[in-house]
Amino acid sequence: MEDNTGGKKINMKALAKALNLSTATISKALRDSYDISEQTKARVKEAANRLNYVANPHASSLRKHLSNTIAIVIPEIADSFFSQVINGIESIAGREKYHFLIYLTHDSYEREVSILNEFTSGRVDGVLISVASNTSDTAHISKLQQAGIPIVFFDRDCAQLPAASVTTDDFNSAYLATSHLVEQGCKKVSLITVQGYVSIFSSREEGYRKALLDKAVVTGSPDIVYCTNKYTDENITLIREHLVSARPDGLLLTVEHLATSAYLACYQMKLRIPQDIKIVCFTNQITAPVLDPPLTTILQPAYEMGQKAIGLLFEYLSHNYIKLEEEHFVLPSRLVMRESTKN
Amino acid sequence: MEDNTGGKKINMKALAKALNLSTATISKALRDSYDISEQTKARVKEAANRLNYVANPHASSLRKHLSNTIAIVIPEIADSFFSQVINGIESIAGREKYHFLIYLTHDSYEREVSILNEFTSGRVDGVLISVASNTSDTAHISKLQQAGIPIVFFDRDCAQLPAASVTTDDFNSAYLATSHLVEQGCKKVSLITVQGYVSIFSSREEGYRKALLDKAVVTGSPDIVYCTNKYTDENITLIREHLVSARPDGLLLTVEHLATSAYLACYQMKLRIPQDIKIVCFTNQITAPVLDPPLTTILQPAYEMGQKAIGLLFEYLSHNYIKLEEEHFVLPSRLVMRESTKN
DNA sequence: GTTATTTACTTAAACGTTTAAGTAAATAAA
DNA sequence: TTTATTTACTTAAACGTTTAAGTAAATAAC
Numbered sequence: 001m002e003d004n005t006g007g008k009k010i011n012m013k014a015l016a017k018a019l020n021l022s023t024a025t026i027s028k029a030l031r032d033s034y035d036i037s038e039q040t041k042a043r044v045k046e047a048a049n050r051l052n053y054v055a056n057p058h059a060s061s062l063r064k065h066l067s068n069t070i071a072i073v074i075p076e077i078a079d080s081f082f083s084q085v086i087n088g089i090e091s092i093a094g095r096e097k098y099h100f101l102i103y104l105t106h107d108s109y110e111r112e113v114s115i116l117n118e119f120t121s122g123r124v125d126g127v128l129i130s131v132a133s134n135t136s137d138t139a140h141i142s143k144l145q146q147a148g149i150p151i152v153f154f155d156r157d158c159a160q161l162p163a164a165s166v167t168t169d170d171f172n173s174a175y176l177a178t179s180h181l182v183e184q185g186c187k188k189v190s191l192i193t194v195q196g197y198v199s200i201f202s203s204r205e206e207g208y209r210k211a212l213l214d215k216a217v218v219t220g221s222p223d224i225v226y227c228t229n230k231y232t233d234e235n236i237t238l239i240r241e242h243l244v245s246a247r248p249d250g251l252l253l254t255v256e257h258l259a260t261s262a263y264l265a266c267y268q269m270k271l272r273i274p275q276d277i278k279i280v281c282f283t284n285q286i287t288a289p290v291l292d293p294p295l296t297t298i299l300q301p302a303y304e305m306g307q308k309a310i311g312l313l314f315e316y317l318s319h320n321y322i323k324l325e326e327e328h329f330v331l332p333s334r335l336v337m338r339e340s341t342k343n
Numbered sequence: 344m345e346d347n348t349g350g351k352k353i354n355m356k357a358l359a360k361a362l363n364l365s366t367a368t369i370s371k372a373l374r375d376s377y378d379i380s381e382q383t384k385a386r387v388k389e390a391a392n393r394l395n396y397v398a399n400p401h402a403s404s405l406r407k408h409l410s411n412t413i414a415i416v417i418p419e420i421a422d423s424f425f426s427q428v429i430n431g432i433e434s435i436a437g438r439e440k441y442h443f444l445i446y447l448t449h450d451s452y453e454r455e456v457s458i459l460n461e462f463t464s465g466r467v468d469g470v471l472i473s474v475a476s477n478t479s480d481t482a483h484i485s486k487l488q489q490a491g492i493p494i495v496f497f498d499r500d501c502a503q504l505p506a507a508s509v510t511t512d513d514f515n516s517a518y519l520a521t522s523h524l525v526e527q528g529c530k531k532v533s534l535i536t537v538q539g540y541v542s543i544f545s546s547r548e549e550g551y552r553k554a555l556l557d558k559a560v561v562t563g564s565p566d567i568v569y570c571t572n573k574y575t576d577e578n579i580t581l582i583r584e585h586l587v588s589a590r591p592d593g594l595l596l597t598v599e600h601l602a603t604s605a606y607l608a609c610y611q612m613k614l615r616i617p618q619d620i621k622i623v624c625f626t627n628q629i630t631a632p633v634l635d636p637p638l639t640t641i642l643q644p645a646y647e648m649g650q651k652a653i654g655l656l657f658e659y660l661s662h663n664y665i666k667l668e669e670e671h672f673v674l675p676s677r678l679v680m681r682e683s684t685k686n
Numbered sequence: 687g688t689t690a691t692t693t694a695c696t697t698a699a700a701c702g703t704t705t706a707a708g709t710a711a712a713t714a715a716a
Numbered sequence: 717t718t719t720a721t722t723t724a725c726t727t728a729a730a731c732g733t734t735t736a737a738g739t740a741a742a743t744a745a746c
Contacts, residue, residue: 009490011702022726027704037724052486054464058410059702062401062731069444078426086420090447099466101412102445104433121397122732123442143395147352231629263633286574287628290606292635354732365696370734380694402732405701465702 010051019047030055066125069099070313073115073129075107075156076230079256080284081302082130085154088306089128096314105132107229113140120147126313130156133196133229150316150324154309155300156198162325164316166309170200173298173333174207177252177280179215180296180335184343186250186278188220192239192262193254194229204254204282223248231257239265243277253281259288259295278341282333293339301331353394362390373398409468412442413656416458416472418450418499419573422599423627424645425473428497431649432471439657448475450572456483463490469656473499476539476572493659493667497652498643499541505668507659509652513543516641516676517550520595520623522558523639523678527686529593529621531563535582535605536597537572547597547625566591574600582608586620596624602631602638621684625676636682644674 016023021040029036029044036044047053061067072089074082086102093100101124105112112132117140119127127149131141138158145151145163157165181189191208193201205224212219225242227235239262242248253262259281263273271277273293280296281288288295308329316324359366364383372379372387379387390396404410415432417425429445436443444467448455455475460483462470470492474484481501488494488506500508524532534551536544548567555562568585570578582605585591596605602624606616614620616636623639624631631638651672659667 013702023703024705024727025725028725031704035724040724052460052463054461056405056464056702057466058401058404059731060704062399062405062733063702063704065731067401072445077420077429078423080421080423083421083426086445087447100445102415102429102443104430117395118397120395121399123400257629260629260633267633285628285630286600286603287630287634290603290610290635291630291633292637294635356732366733367697367735368695371695374734378694383694399732402701403734405703406732406734408701 010053011056012053015044015047015051015053018051019043061122065122067099067123068097069101069124070310071101071103071115071119071124071127071129073103073105073112073127075105075130075132077102077104078231080286081155081256081300084284084302085130085306085309088303089310090306091303092307092310092314107132107134109134109137116140116144119144119149124149125317126150126152128152128154128309128313130154131158131198133194133198133201136197150313152309152313152324152327154305156200159199164309164312164324164327166305166312166329166331167200168300168305168331168333170203170333171207171210173282173335174204174252174254175211176207176335177296177298178208178211180337180341181250181252181278181280182211182215182219184250184274184278184341186248187218188223188246188248189250189252190223190225190242190246190248191252191254192225192227192242192258195226196229201254204252208252227255227258227261229255231260235261236265236268240269243269243271249277251277251279253279253283256281256283256285259283259285259291263291263295273340274342280335280341288336289338291340293342296338296341297336298333299336300333304331353396354399355396358387358390358394358396361394362386404465408465410466411440412444412467413653414444414446414458414462414467414470414472416446416448416455416470418448418473418475420445420447421574423629424498424599424643427627427645428473428649428652431646432653433649434646435650435653435657450475450477452478452480459483459487462487462492467492468660469493469495471495471497471652471656473497474501474541476537476541476544478541493656495652495656495667495670497648499543502542507655507667507670509648509655509672509674510543511643511648511674511676513546513676514550514553516625516678517547517595517597518554519550519678520639520641521551521554523680523684524593524595524621524623525554525558525562527593527617527621527684529591530561531566531589531591532593532595533566533568533585533589533591534595534597535568535570535585535601538569539572544597547595551595570598570601570604572598574603578604579608579611583612586612586614592620594620594622596622596626599624599626599628602626602628602634606634606638616683617685623678623684631679632681634683636685639681639684640679641676642679643676647674 012023012026016026026044029041103115109132138161151163153163153165157167209222212222223246227238251262266273273279282298284302288297312327315322355366355369359369369387372384446458452475481504494506496506496508500510521532552565555565566589570581594605609616616622625641627645631640655670658665
């Protein structure tokens with residue numbers, strides 16, 4: 001590592017000496033400064049290329065107060081939603097000179113705090129974050145903003161904070177999905193969700209509640225099961241118990257991994273989907289159409305959300321002065337109807 | 344950004360002045376150096392904490408020639424395999440002081456080359472990579488090794504290179520899966536795969552071929568369809584055409600996203616799984632047991648591969664001198680039998 | 687009581703860039 | 717021809733750490 005005898009660590013000074021120029025000239029030539037002759041630029045670039053010179057990013061960042069690095073902070077990655085978001089981000093940013101640091105909070109507030117606190121150090125130029133579901137105190141986020149680090153929320157935002165956000169219409173989607181279940185004949189729709197302070201869960205819950213209220217004539221009262229936010233057998237048990245005790249004929253699932261758990265719970269209970277119970281899930285899994293039965297989903301614009309979020313950040317960073325805290329985008333989700341809610 | 348009037352960018356010098364100490368003392372106190380008194384250490388740490396001081400990582404990295412950053416280079420992220428690998432990596436490294444840069448090659452050799460070339464700059468202390476499927480020339484990798492940057496391959500390695508690798512037993516898994524299909528009664532098993540120089544694909548193909556050879560009495564000759572390595576309608580068409588022209592009664596799918604495509608193709612052709620055609624797929628998707636019908640899978644130890652790969656890198660980086668190029672781990676995959684191959 | 691050692695610091699150089707300021711030579715303007 | 721401007725560089729400081737080397741005071745050894 002330190003003494004890599006093989007690789008000759010070529011730096012700017014070495015390059016300068018090789019070309020009999022000053023490091024200043026090298027630096028400017030490589031960045032196409034106007035006050036270097038074309039001839040010299042060509043000479044420098046050729047040599048840099050030939051010797052595999054790549055500028056040390058730590059030195060540059062230190063000097064320029066710019067890291068050309070963005071932090072992506074998400075709860076989990078084993079989820080097609082976040083995977084697609086990252087793809088969206090990368091589709092915009094890959095061609096730029098930016099680098100991406102990825103941090104997983106595992107949906108823990110404490111981890112989120114300690115991760116974000118570190119960002120005041122200049123490690124990153126901006127942050128894209130989908131907050132942990134139990135994040136209610138937002139001091140760590142405000143602190144970062146006060147330190148001048150731009151933040152864009154995506155998917156899960158903190159409504160109370162003045163910060164840019166790119167979300168989808170969770171309330172509406174849940175409302176539509178619940179209505180859809182009722183319209184397909186469900187008399188007793190339960191919500192299977194996870195506990196959290198985060199807007200997406202509360203919005204989805206509210207959308208669900210509102211739909212039931214509006215359809216009060218045909219539906220029972222809200223009935224909600226709170227699962228853990230990871231794929232475990234525990235959730236299957238929770239859902240099964242609920243199926244036994246509450247006997248719902250419709251389920252709205254708010255998280256991707258709950259689809260598998262709910263299906264398995266129904267199989268185990270010998271409940272037929274959609275004859276005995278109808279199911280809708282918020283998910284972007286590509287397998288939805290080949291499930292047994294094909295799953296009606298609320299498909300979120302994950303890729304586009306990633307693109308929009310990084311787009312906002314870049315716009316801010318390139319000093320096209322936008323007021324980040326005033327930027328709020330709500331991209332529409334889409335209800336994709338399949339067999340699991342067939343009448 | 345530059346003049347963040349609100350946030351007072353506190354650095355070591357400011358902290359030193361506030362405590363009437365030199366920066367050297369601050370630096371050492373924060374790193375628990377033996378030649379600072381306990382009293383002073385406490386004072387420094389308290390102040391650092393109170394003032395939200397976080398050391399500038401660019402300055403540290405520049406001075407120490409260590410970035411505490413690892414690059415993860417993968418083809419795609421919209422894939423539960425790589426998601427799980429990243430989770431595995433993070434499970435080991437999250438508690439350490441390391442940061443992760445993520446790079447997507449989109450399975451393009453050219454992108455891979457340009458990404459890796461940049462790593463000679465000192466940006467990262469090590470690289471975890473799963474190479475692009477069309478990577479055959481490995482000069483870019485050797486170059487990095489010669490520059491002293493440790494590399495660990497996972498999943499997709501370059502067999503011809505002397506470098507650490509953590510893979511799974513692709514040949515064997517494909518062999519077992521193919522044999523399983525034959526044992527379940529298939530007379531004509533086709534391989535649906537993607538083209539690539541990468542060992543996983545060639546190994547899986549060889550395992551498939553070998554199994555057919557060994558079972559020559561009952562099976563037809565190898566029949567292989569090469570799809571594109573992303574989830575597109577084009578692949579569904581390719582598979583359908585193959586179903587028509589070759590009339591296989593068994594399919595071995597080598598990539599996760601092909602499961603959905605193959606199922607849809609069969610549905611469209613009114614082929615019943617497993618009665619008319621049996622299917623096995625290399626996939627870690629959690630929905631496998633709730634597909635129609637439940638899918639027999641080759642489940643790869645993705646999480647464990649991530650853990651092992653980062654473990655090797657850390658072992659090397661902490662100067663427990665291991666010869667990285669001699670470390671080769673093959674973790675077993677598991678054939679999980681379900682309805683899709685039922686007799 | 688003098689000398690050696692230890693303790694707890696400080697000084698200053700270094701890491702590899704970038705950039706403001708400076709400069710000599712060439713060209714243009716007067 | 718003298719002065720002003722432009723061209724194409726160089727010098728040197730700065731970014732914020734870390735660390736080798738130095739040092740004064742306190743303690744220990746003799």
